[in-house]
Amino acid sequence: MLPKKMEYDASQIKLKHIPKLEQRDAICYRAYIYFFSCLLPQQNHISQIANNLKQKFRFSAEQFDILLDIEIRASIIIERLDNYQAQVSILTTQPEESCVYFFGIYTLPSKLEEIFGDVYSIQGQSRETWIYERSR
Secondary structure, eight states, X not given: OOOOOOOOOGGGOOXXXXXXXXXXXXXXXXXXXXXXXXXXXXXXXXXXXXXXTOEEEEEOHHHHTOSSOEEEEEEEEEEEOSSSEEEEEEEESOTXXXXXXXXXXXXXXXXXXXXXXXXXXXTTEEHHHHSOOOOO
């Protein structure tokens, strides 16, 4: 039996305003502007949270049929711009690695929302463009 044919239309496509990749010294980063619906904590608390959000992505040579094990790191800097707005930068030395890119546009927004409360917008676009609905 053939699977049921899924219907798609253009309204299901959501384009995201991805900031351009910047480089300073050997570090590459993308800086996103978040607008939260809740009051943000003070910068020193935000910096501690950002430090805990850094990610390590490990790829084993055996599993991925590569010569050596690889570890890719992504660091997070969150700069409080005002009571509700912050610039969130994802930094790495491996800018073109998809794991870092997808972490920044898919995983991190939901994590930040869990910590700071509902996101109103990212890069001037509505929350729904960036964060997939979850059961509330």
